Amino acid sequence: FPPIFGSYEPERFDPLRVQDYLKVLVEGLAPYVDVWLGETLSLIAEGDAVRATVAATGKPLWVSFTLADDAEALEADEPRLRSGESVAAAAAWAAASGAEALLFNCSRPEAMARAVAASAASFRERQANIGIGVYANAFEAEETEGAANETLHHTRTDLTADRYSRFACDWVEAGASIVGGCCGIGARHIHNLAHALRG
16 A cells, blocks of 8 residues: 555545445455555554455454655654654554554665664564565755655666665664565675575
8 A cells, every 4th residue: 555645745645434435446456466565654543444444254364664864863862753753763663553564764874774674673572473574765965955756756766686684684684584675776785685585
């Protein structure tokens, strides 16, 4: 499931209307789905809305949040979702939600390792057996105030396949067991990281 009210826009989330949209998707997709994935979610309430909608299907749930990844966020004391909620709070929610995996996607690679480490620590504390995953994007740092999909995002020239693989190895070392790529990450990146992780 995409973020129903827009990517990177947690302030637009409408708890009174979200089920109207999610129920239609679940009813149409349920016969064909192996795993439900709520993806690029910016706040915990979005994840909980997905959880509530798919609960009756009995199929596994994975939830993927997008992280605050501007310069200020990267220097903050703890990693946060785009909503401002802490990753620790998201991990605590995931541990109680029944989700089988907590992932982080569509954020800069530099933001990911701390989020993985915070989630792994939270899961150890709660003795929760939940997979942790990462699939970062290759977007340049935001220079405009435009909302997602309103402006063009340039991809980074410095994020080579080798560099992305080094990030991926850091994520695995921090506790990730699911690794891939989001916007701007191509086949060469994935080939390289697969080779590096097999090593």
